[in-house]
Amino acid sequence: MTLHRIEIEVDGDVIAAEVEGRLTLGDFLRDRAGRTGVHLGCEHGVCGACTISFNGDAVRSCLMLAVQADGARIGTIQGLAEADGTLHPVQAAMQAEYGLQCGFCTPGVVMTLASVLEAEKTPSEERLRDVLSGHLCRCTGYQGMLRAAKSLAIQAQTAAGDA
Ligand code: FES
Ligand code: FES
Numbered sequence: 001m002t003l004h005r006i007e008i009e010v011d012g013d014v015i016a017a018e019v020e021g022r023l024t025l026g027d028f029l030r031d032r033a034g035r036t037g038v039h040l041g042c043e044h045g046v047c048g049a050c051t052i053s054f055n056g057d058a059v060r061s062c063l064m065l066a067v068q069a070d071g072a073r074i075g076t077i078q079g080l081a082e083a084d085g086t087l088h089p090v091q092a093a094m095q096a097e098y099g100l101q102c103g104f105c106t107p108g109v110v111m112t113l114a115s116v117l118e119a120e121k122t123p124s125e126e127r128l129r130d131v132l133s134g135h136l137c138r139c140t141g142y143q144g145m146l147r148a149a150k151s152l153a154i155q156a157q158t159a160a161g162d163a
Contacts, residue, residue: 011079101139
């Protein structure tokens with residue numbers, strides 16, 4: 001079996017490893033990098049649970065190979081809050097608006113919203129609703145997530161107006 005040496009920045013930690021060519025990024029993050037907050041549901045790119053930030057873009061980690069992430073900067077749900085425990089605004093909005101129940105889909109939802117907010121700064125409520133359509137949730141009925149999306153869009157617009 002041929003192994004490939006990779007080096008990936010995960011939540012600010014540089015992790016070097018020797019991996020099989022067929023190892024998915026999702027499995028690497030969970031099993032080799034200790035990021036079990038990256039949830040694997042369908043493992044076919046459908047549910048969105050495994051979404052991470054890949055060089056700033058929201059990406060489904062079940063659809064990538066770990067070797068494709070060599071040299072990349074990856075963010076997971078486990079690196080999103082501040083070191084003192086202060087929640088990221090997306091986490092805070094999801095909590096405030098009851099956007100989760102069992103939490104299985106939640107890391108992916110949060111990482112998608114955080115990536116879009118980071119990239120676009122003032123996305124509209126419609127834009128955030130649209131990106132949520134790529135995430136399957138079996139519990140919530142989505143209403144809390146949609147309220148969180150609305151709240152985040154308003155916060156972003158308000159912050160831009162104040163700047
Ligand atoms: S586990 Fe990756 S999209 Fe479902
Ligand atoms: S909160 Fe349970 S799957 Fe979404």
